[in-house]
Amino acid sequence: MSTDLNQLKIDRSGLTVSSRSPWPKRLIWLAAIAVTVVVIMVLGGNRPANVSTTSVVNVWPSQPITVLNATGYVAAQRKAAVASKGTGRLEWLGVREGSVVKQGEVIARLENSDVKAQVEQAQANAAVARSQLQEAEAELRNTELAFKRAKELIAQKLISTSDYDLADARYAQAKAAVAARRSAIQAAEANVRVTQVALENTSIRAPFDGVVLTKNANVGDVLSPFNTGLDSKGAVVSMADMNTLEVEADVSEASLGKVKLGQACEIQLDGLPEVRLLGEVASMVPSVDRSKATVMFKIRFVETDARVLPDMSAKVAFLERTLAADERKPRMGVNPQAIRSVDNRKEVLRVRDGKLEVIAVTVASMLGDAQIISGDLTIGDKLVLNPAPELKAGAAVTVAE
The missing domain is CATH 2.40.420.20 (conserved putative lor/sdh protein from methanococcus maripaludis s2 fold)
Known part of the structure; x- marks a missing residue:
């Protein structure tokens, strides 16, 4: 029995007891965690705010009193494609894009040496006709004197009736010759004018004061008033009167009641965003664009700017009233x-x-x-x-x- 109890006894002789405490390791882990938390907080505090x-x-100031906004384009109400009335080769062109021209100023010229020769020939023919008139008038004076003498002599029965009739016929013939020469002079002078007009048609003049927008022909091109030839040109230049610039803006049919003639407007050009110009409703085109259901209004510039050009896009604000000076x-x-x-x-x-x-x-x-x-x-x-x-x-x- 005692032997069995000894077998159940625990043998502790092979066990070693460690004397090291577990707390240092725990402190190291806690310190590492604390440092991590601090770093996260610092980094989070320095992160840029979104x-x-x-x-x-x-x-x-016009924005609160704007009743309607519309878009459109600047257009010149007075513009022209300047062409030649005659047919010929362009010999001289005196303008370019942007040139300012005055009404009647010669801006181009066709070759005209042949037309000048025709003018000189017509003037010579007129001079010949005037010389012939002088000759006929001298003959008329002689026949008139002869007729008067014959009339006196026939009264005294000193000449025969046949001689008197001959003097009378020569006098009538001389008067007819003078009339014919005068008519010939009129015809010659008319021919001179015709050739001068033809010569003038070789000079292309500006129809009004304005600015050249585009140049459509160059020296050496053949010009034709009807542009019938394959290689011929019609208009030499296109030009516009910058004093007639207006904004053509489309207004919806539903907003027609907000716009009236003479209404004050403010115009802003996309090309000049820093500029606001005063305008005024000048006219309404009396037709509706079916495809857009809009009516075109033309807004006149009350204020002008030299930088405003045709075909610039524009925004128009239709105002309740005219802006005061301090609202500009x-x-x-x-x-x-x-x-x-x-x-x-x-x-x-x-x-x-x-x-x-x-x-x-x-x-x-x-x-x-x-x-x-x-x-x-x-x-x-x-x-x-x-x-x-x-x-x-x-x-x-x-x-x-």
Whole structure:
């Protein structure tokens, strides 16, 4: 029995007890976790904030009183394709695109040596006819004197009746010759005028004061008034009177009640976005474009600008009333949600090179949907929308797409 109990006894002689504590390893792991948390917090705190932005824009006082907007194009109401009345080869061209010309000014000329020769020949024929008239008038004076003597002699019965009749016939013949020579002079002078007109037709003149828009022919080209030949040209140049420029704008049928003759307008040209010109509704084309369901209105320029050119695209704002003098300049405006209040002052956050700048502003009245402000800002600056209170100057940000 005692032997069995000894067999159940645990032998601890082969076991070794470690004297090292487990706490140092745990402290190392805790320290590593703490450092990781700190690094994550630091990196997270320096991450740029993602913000939405809006732009500083020009706000025009005409926007709140605009009743209708329309688009159109600038067109000259007085324009012409200048062609030659005669047929011939272009010998001289004195203008180019953009040339300013006066009414009656010669801008081109056809070869005209043959026509000049015809003029000289017609003038010579007229001179011959005038000389022949002088000869006939001298003959008339002689026959008239002879007839008067014959008349006296026949009364005294000193000549025969046949001699008297012969003198009378010569006198009548001389008068007829003078009349014929005078008619010949008229015909010769008319022929001179015909050839002079033909010579004048070789000179191409400007029909009115204007500017050359396009050049359609060059020296050496054959010109024809009806452009019947395969290689012939019709118009030499096209030109327009810049004093008759108007904007032709299409207005929807549904909006006709908002537009009337004489209504004040403001014209903005796509090519000159910084310019706003005053205009006035001049006329309405009395027909409807079925395909677009629109009516064309012509808007006259009350103000002019030398840079306005035909076929420029334009936007027209039809206004409730004429703008006052102090309403002609734009104001600086922003989205009201870009302004925040800090310590009883207004400020905006400008984004520049990925950093925030705090700009103090003075707030004026609303103009349409924009808040009019003043401050150290320029048109086009990017401002943070709905700026959070924690956003400070110098903070790095990224702009949301």
